[in-house]
Amino acid sequence: MAFHDDLLELAQHLANLHPGSPHQASLRRAVSTAYYALFHLLISEATANWARPELRAILGRCFDHGQMKTASATKVSEINAAFKNNSQEKAKDSVAVHLRGVADAFIQAQQRRNYADYDRTREVTPVEVDLQIASVSERRQNEARSPTERTERRKRAS
Amino acid sequence: MFDDEEVLHPLEAARDNGVVQLPTAFVQQARFQTAVSRAAQRLAPHGVVQIIPTLGEDWSGEPAVFFMVILTDAASRRDRLLNISNEVSQTIYQQVQPLEKWGVLPYFNFRSQSEQAKLDQPAMV
Numbered sequence: 388m389a390f391h392d393d394l395l396e397l398a399q400h401l402a403n404l405h406p407g408s409p410h411q412a413s414l415r416r417a418v419s420t421a422y423y424a425l426f427h428l429l430i431s432e433a434t435a436n437w438a439r440p441e442l443r444a445i446l447g448r449c450f451d452h453g454q455m456k457t458a459s460a461t462k463v464s465e466i467n468a469a470f471k472n473n474s475q476e477k478a479k480d481s482v483a484v485h486l487r488g489v490a491d492a493f494i495q496a497q498q499r500r501n502y503a504d505y506d507r508t509r510e511v512t513p514v515e516v517d518l519q520i521a522s523v524s525e526r527r528q529n530e531a532r533s534p535t536e537r538t539e540r541r542k543r544a545s
Numbered sequence: 546m547f548d549d550e551e552v553l554h555p556l557e558a559a560r561d562n563g564v565v566q567l568p569t570a571f572v573q574q575a576r577f578q579t580a581v582s583r584a585a586q587r588l589a590p591h592g593v594v595q596i597i598p599t600l601g602e603d604w605s606g607e608p609a610v611f612f613m614v615i616l617t618d619a620a621s622r623r624d625r626l627l628n629i630s631n632e633v634s635q636t637i638y639q640q641v642q643p644l645e646k647w648g649v650l651p652y653f654n655f656r657s658q659s660e661q662a663k664l665d666q667p668a669m670v
Binding site for chain 1: 603616621623626627630644645650653655656664
């Protein structure tokens with residue numbers, strides 16, 4: 388199983404570790420682990436076409452959380468602007484809609500991970516954990532669905 | 546979109562270190578709250594009880610708005626959660642336009658009504 392799939396499975400395991408009386412430690416680790424599942428999924432997708440497979444892991448080390456967030460926010464904004472007064476374009480451009488979904492899921496998951504790891508001023512709840520895991524799972528399923536769309540998305544995301 | 550939501554220019558104030566720009570959401574907080582409340586009303590039939598916006602900075606220091614969305618317990622079920630969260634975020638993106646119109650990057654968190662009651666957190670706006 389791919390590393391990001393292992394992480395997602397681990398996040399689900401952590402979320403269900405104490406049913407009925409969830410512990411903050413396991414809920415927070417679940418949120419954080421789900422984010423890293425998405426982080427490594429995106430890196431895996433981005434480096435998959437690199438001609439020399441033995442260098443893909445090294446290439447993956449170049450990816451930076453902050454730069455990925457900035458790129459994602461820019462992409463969401465661009466696509467929203469393009470769709471603003473053109474709902475017909477939105478209806479037919481499934482690639483752009485999907486790309487916006489990926490970028491937004493990444494931004495949201497990253498901020499939730501930051502809360503979970505560092506912010507003790509408020510509790511993390513099971514609903515927040517469920518959403519984090521469901522959001523990453525959805526991205527994972529979509530990435531696995533259509534190789535043709537994936538190729539197109541890679542072109543347009545770059 | 547809404548009559549009272551014309552585009553406003555960010556407040557600019559000259560300081561020792563040059564011109565400082567504040568996002569419109571920080572300067573026009575009451576108007577921003579009104580825009581959010583209108584979106585929340587439209588989402589009520591989907592199970593949205595309340596949307597509480599809190600202005601601040603995200604982990605990287607960018608101006609942000611953190612929406613705490615309170616859902617009915619029925620809407621918070623695992624099989625409905627993803628759909629309702631997508632519906633909420635898309636409605637906020639389209640109707641409020643937090644980044645394009647108000648200069649803040651939107652973040653969404655969701656809780657059920659019973660979770661919120663248990664935590665008994667004061668609403669921070």
